[in-house]
Amino acid sequence: MTSSSMAFQSGASSSSSSSSSPSICPWSHHVFLSFRESRWCLDELLKILDCKETMNQIVLPIFYDVDPSEVRHQKGIFGESFDKLGDKLKDNTKMQKWKVALQRVADLSGFPLAKFRKESEFIQEIIQWVELRMVNQTPLSVAKYPIGIASRIRHIYQHLSIGKNDIIRIVGIFGTGGIGKTTISNDIYNRISSQFEGSCFLKDVREISKQVGGLIKLQNTLLSDILGTCLDVHDIDRGMNVIRHRVCSKRVLLILDDVDELVQIEKLAGDRDWFGSGSRIIITTRDRCLLDNSKVDSKHEVMILDDDEALQLFSLHAFEEKEPPKNYMDLSKQVTKYAQGLPLALTVLGSDLKGQSIHQWKNALDKYKNIPNSSIQKVLLVSYEGLDDTEREMFLDIAFFFKGEPLANVMKIFDSYDFFPNHGIKRLIDKCLITITIEGSNEYVRMHDLLQDMGREIVRLESPKEPSKRSRLWFHKDIREVLEESMGPNEIEGIVLDLPEGEEEMISLHPEAFRHMKRLRIFINRNARFSCAPNYLSDKLRVFDWSQYPVESLPRNFQGKKLIVFRMSHSLIKELGDRFKPKNLTTMDFYNCQFLEKIPDLSSISNLKELTVRDCTRLVEVHDSVGSLENLFTLDFGGCSKLQILPRSLSLRSLCVLNLTQCSSLRYFPKIECKMKFLRALLLYGTAIEELPLSIGNLVGLQYLYLSGCQNLLRLPIACIQLQHLSRLYLGCPNLVKETSLRKEPLHEVAPSTNSSNGSTALQVSNLQISCSHSESNFFPISSFFTMFNSSASLEFLNLSWTGLVSLPTSIKEFVALTSLYLCNCEKLEEIIELPPNIRVVDVTGCKSLERFLEV
Secondary structure (H helix, E strand, O other): OOEEEEEEEOOOOOHHHHOOOOEEEOOEEEEEEOOOOOHHHHHHHHHHHHHHHHHOOEEEEEEEOOOHHHHHHOOHHHHHHHHHHHHHHOOHHHHHHHHHHHHHHHOOOOEEEOOOOOHHHHHHHHHHHHHHHHHOOOOOOOOOOOOOHHHHHHHHHHHHOOOOOOOOEEEEEEOOOOOOHHHHHHHHHHHHHHHOOEEEEEOOHHHHHOOOOHHHHHHHHHHHHHHOOOOOOOOHHHHHHHHHHHHOOOOEEEEEEEEOOHHHHHHHHOOHHHOOOOOEEEEEEOOHHHHHHOOOOEEEEOOOOOHHHHHHHHHHHHHOOOOOOHHHHHHHHHHHHHHOOOHHHHHHHHHHHOOOOHHHHHHHHHHHHOOOOOOHHHHHHHHHHOOOHHHHHHHHHHHHHHOOOEHHHHHHHHHHOOOOHHHHHHHHHHOOOOEEEEEOOEEEEEOOHHHHHHHHHHHHOOOOOOHHHOOEEOOHHHHHHHHHHOOOOOOOOEEEEOOOOOOOOEEOOOOOOHHHOOOOOEEEEOOOEEOOOOOOOOOOOOEEEEEOOOOOOOOOOOOOOOOOEEEEEOOOOOOOOOOOOOOOOOEEEEEOOOOOOEEOOOOOOOOOOEEEEEOOOOOOEEOHHHHHOOOOOEEEOOOOOOOOEOOOEEOOOOOOEEEOOOOOOOOOOOEEOOOOOOOOEEEOOOOOOOEOOHHHHHOOOOOEEEOOOOOOOOEOOHHHHHOOOOOEEEOOOOOOOOOOOOOOOOHHHOOOOOOHHHOOOOOOHHHHOOOOOOOOOOOOOOHHHHHHHOOOOOOOEEEOOOOOOOEEOHHHHHOOOOOEEEOOOOOOOOEEOOOOOOOOEEEOOOOOOOOEEOOO
């Protein structure tokens, strides 16, 4: 992708204005518009804007000692020079074109250089913009062979009207599954996202929104991607308000991919006034009517590939050439005819036939001829038939149960069946039956909806009329029949129950229904309520995910020996029982289980990687054994408002995230027994913690520390200076800066011990604040707090909102990496006289006493 930048000057005052032609650097065109002789430059401006439209160049205007409004309206010294040129030229048509061009470029986001700014700082800011928007931007995956994409994007791109910043446009893209809607959206995003102040691609909206808390998750992703910070929204309606108020001033690009309900659009992009002028929203869906209801500005149907495009795409996957060999040409055309121009089918069939002989191709074509042309899904069945037995089982399990799940969990489950998943998963990828996506630090298993539907149809045909004789069930009516009537011994290995909207939620469970499921490996209930609980569960269960479990305990004899994933949400579960010993368990998840009071001894579950216990409002105690689970990756007790007792010490060498947000009864934090180099985020927002342990220095890899809202926090240990990787620090603790006793010696004279076991001195920040007997006008002991942290060269974000600051200490300038400083509602703050050299955001909302602010 190429780019252009233009520097506008006010007239002859700049030293560069004497040049009659533009200077050129290797990566872009810099056009210096001198309005003594600028005809050539203005024609160049027309060319640059033309390239922006036709070649998608990025244009970055630089307003050198001139206000953009003067360029837009041709006023001031800039306008005088422009008028003189018009008098000399006497070509109204050309002048009108130049005026329009100047108006367009002045509407683009650019960089103004005022007289008092140093050019070196200004240049550095431009370099950072280029690095952020172009160099460091990770593009979305499009397609290995993007045949036909460019021609389909061209029409959509014209309707986006990217150059018009005074309007907000909503564009809809619709078409059948597998037609390429997501691929096209990915390509558009890669092309234009750098031209916006913020951008977000929300994929799998349909699937994620149906999960518990799915829409909230999507709202948080939207806010995080656009604002660059985690706001941790917990309520859908509040999330709507946050989006409306935090994004309304930004020019953003938002893509909602695979939408199937109007409510998803309403909760994520409810109105145009949620977004700043010049924003673009793209919605992809299979339902054209949904676009009509959401009042999009234009709709675009993605058409199937024509014969030439289809043959080329198929040939690239089958032969890695744009055209098949002559001896394969006729056979290739027969295959593409059956695929009917659907990109997914062409990709799968090409990959399936790759490397096979003509004789094998003819055998495959004989199979195709027995499949009705109207059913592309049945064409895809050929790839499934090329799998061995264990690979087929893995494919069907993914189609029914594990689409969208973390790859590590799926591999663990398949490994427990002796399916050899390292080989089998690769085979499924090579056959284009699944894909693996990377999100953050995790990998997830994905499958196209057409392939998922094909897998479900394969299982339905095992016994079209008797659901109990099938290996897997997903259709709610079939599941009701089996669970409510209990047909006796059956073949069922897995059930996933997801009732459609409007369906009666209550399942009248037959007491013996689960006793007849001796082969049951997987049970997932997403939203149904049951009249009673099972009196028996198979010990072959690997996945037990039961939302709204109806009683306080599991069946008495259930040991869960082979469980890998154990999830319960909105359930009445109170205890797990002494016999519950799932040694292979990797995931344990309790969400909104209001009767759960204690996490028991988990020492026998040494493989546990994820323990999530959110919003369990009666949870009081967590057993000491949890602090010694060395494979634990995530530990989350967010929203457990009565939690008081954590393990006395933590020795969690693999832990990456520890969340104790809104544990409002928690007063004490455990001792950290070992170096925890993988822990990146420690979230203590809204807890009652009074102090952090001296051993916090053992969190050597910590990057995010959230302490806002800790009303009882009075001191911080000096060991915090050992957190050399800390980049985001939230210290909105109103009592952290209150005086308890005066410290006479300066902080920098204290020699802190780095060994947490020998009683290192704790920094009492509370002692560094103003006492009631001292004047609040100039006395500013909190400067010592900044001195403590100035050795952290990595701190980029600092939040001191709601604290009792009176004056920001001058030592703040030593925070060379700091770019964002939040001082919201610091009602006593009177002055800010120094700021770090690289600061970009200073938020002083609600600082009603602020009288003096550094002139920047």
